[in-house]
Amino acid sequence: MKKEEVPQDKGNLSKNNIKELCYATDENGNYTTALSTGWEPKTIALQNSLQDINERIEKAKEDVKNGISSPIVYFMEVHKMDWVVLSSYVGMWIWRIKRHRKPSVFKKLSNKVLSKYAEAFEISVEELKNFKGE
Amino acid sequence: METNFIHHQSAHCENGVASNLLKHQGINISEPMVFGIGSGILFFYLPILKVNHAPAISYRPMPGFIFNRAAKRLGIKVKRIKFSNEKSAQIALEENLRNNIPTGLQVGVYNLTYFPDEYRFHFNAHNLVVYGKKDNHFLISDPVMETVTTLTEAELEKVRFAKGALAPKGQMYYPIHIPTEIDWEGAIKKGIKNTCREMLAPIPIVGVKGIRMVARSIPKWADKKGNKIANHYLAQMVRMQEEIGTGGGGFRFIYAAFLQEAAPILKNEKLYELSKEMTRIGDLWRDFAVNASRVYKNRSSQTDVYNSLSKELLHIADLEENFFKMLKKAI
Numbered sequence: 001m002k003k004e005e006v007p008q009d010k011g012n013l014s015k016n017n018i019k020e021l022c023y024a025t026d027e028n029g030n031y032t033t034a035l036s037t038g039w040e041p042k043t044i045a046l047q048n049s050l051q052d053i054n055e056r057i058e059k060a061k062e063d064v065k066n067g068i069s070s071p072i073v074y075f076m077e078v079h080k081m082d083w084v085v086l087s088s089y090v091g092m093w094i095w096r097i098k099r100h101r102k103p104s105v106f107k108k109l110s111n112k113v114l115s116k117y118a119e120a121f122e123i124s125v126e127e128l129k130n131f132k133g134e
Numbered sequence: 135m136e137t138n139f140i141h142h143q144s145a146h147c148e149n150g151v152a153s154n155l156l157k158h159q160g161i162n163i164s165e166p167m168v169f170g171i172g173s174g175i176l177f178f179y180l181p182i183l184k185v186n187h188a189p190a191i192s193y194r195p196m197p198g199f200i201f202n203r204a205a206k207r208l209g210i211k212v213k214r215i216k217f218s219n220e221k222s223a224q225i226a227l228e229e230n231l232r233n234n235i236p237t238g239l240q241v242g243v244y245n246l247t248y249f250p251d252e253y254r255f256h257f258n259a260h261n262l263v264v265y266g267k268k269d270n271h272f273l274i275s276d277p278v279m280e281t282v283t284t285l286t287e288a289e290l291e292k293v294r295f296a297k298g299a300l301a302p303k304g305q306m307y308y309p310i311h312i313p314t315e316i317d318w319e320g321a322i323k324k325g326i327k328n329t330c331r332e333m334l335a336p337i338p339i340v341g342v343k344g345i346r347m348v349a350r351s352i353p354k355w356a357d358k359k360g361n362k363i364a365n366h367y368l369a370q371m372v373r374m375q376e377e378i379g380t381g382g383g384g385f386r387f388i389y390a391a392f393l394q395e396a397a398p399i400l401k402n403e404k405l406y407e408l409s410k411e412m413t414r415i416g417d418l419w420r421d422f423a424v425n426a427s428r429v430y431k432n433r434s435s436q437t438d439v440y441n442s443l444s445k446e447l448l449h450i451a452d453l454e455e456n457f458f459k460m461l462k463k464a465i
Contacts (some may be wrong), residue, residue, distance in 0.1 A: 041427030
């Protein structure tokens with residue numbers, strides 16, 4: 001990549017006034033560094049990921065509303081977590097927390113277990129229990 | 135308390151922290167040098183491991199490897215400490231700052247408040263330097279940022295004890311022994327040899343063979359899982375290749391810069407040519423990213439686009455195989 005080719009597209013970085021460092025060659029072919037505000041293919045890739053997350057969140061919300069999943073699934077998606085990450089934050093085995101996605105099992109959870117989830121999601125136990133997908 | 139630490143922005147966090155910490159100790163070492171001596175370039179593909187709901191593809195070794203290898207080859211001793219308890223982790227860090235030691239930390243990105251929201255994923259192998267503490271705020275030098283920043287005690291504790299894969303467990307590290315004479319030539323040669331060995335390894339998921347395996351998988355993703363998932367996988371791959379930290383082209387440009395810097399030290403003219411070749415290969419990786427982004431942007435549904443991406447990647451693999459064979463011979 002030549003220095004003058006270092007992309008300066010608008011994107012998620014420029015919006016936050018952040019520039020990243022790239023390595024590129026100068027007019028004599030020697031390596032130097034240059035700051036980049038963003039690059040369109042990356043911006044699209046990131047948007048693709050964010051859209052994927054939003055779709056997952058919407059789906060989880062629907063499922064809670066229709067009584068298919070418990071609020072745990074919804075908040076897990078909101079925090080961009082998967083079962084592995086969530087299991088590590090609440091300190092319970094994956095097979096155990098996967099059971100908690102069933103609304104019938106979720107209803108019977110003790111306050112102690114619920115508070116572990118609430119802490120991981122940075123919300124109160126009440127907020128977690130009362131989330132109805134609306 | 136504040137150490138007289140100087141912040142330099144870098145492309146990648148681990149090289150950057152390593153280079154900045156060593157510069158503080160009086161060793162003038164650039165980011166590409168750390169990267170090259172630490173054999174930072176790599177490729178591996180682990181289809182069974184899913185990251186962000188896509189198969190894991192990495193352009194670099196496991197976190198910590200680059201700095202550890204570079205330090206070992208330069209004869210530098212680095213102390214690494216993990217903690218089981220948040221309080222003792224903070225006490226140990228403050229103790230270091232009192233002793234005027236800027237300290238490297240492994241942290242999780244998800245709760246890094248100064249990062250844009252879009253970049254906050256559960257990725258636990260970020261690195262930064264704490265170089266002081268003022269008014270209950272830790273002074274932070276994050277090498278991927280242009281300038282220094284701060285975090286509160288609670289904020290720093292949260293990122294040091296992020297959970298999930300590669301949990302940092304409060305890990306801190308700093309050089310404790312610097313040799314009086316450094317054998318640059320030997321260190322560079324070891325770094326290059328190791329890289330050639332790994333990139334040409336006879337293992338189907340590693341190095342050049344790994345690139346070929348991904349290339350052959352791309353049309354299969356589309357056939358078996360549908361375009362939507364195939365596009366998501368491609369987008370994730372481009373992010374791994376180009377997002378903050380790689381310096382562009384999946385680290386290929388940093389590596390080319392390293393070869394150029396190494397040439398006069400090893401008095402080896404061939405390295406200039408090889409550096410140019412690596413730049414050309416890096417440009418092809420950039421072209422691949424552009425073409426992949428066209429696919430997931432337009433949601434084009436012909437099987438042909440996946441086949442042409444696959445061919446592009448196979449071509450890169452051939453060039454890299456040739457490149458690393460020549461590099462091995464040149465050393």
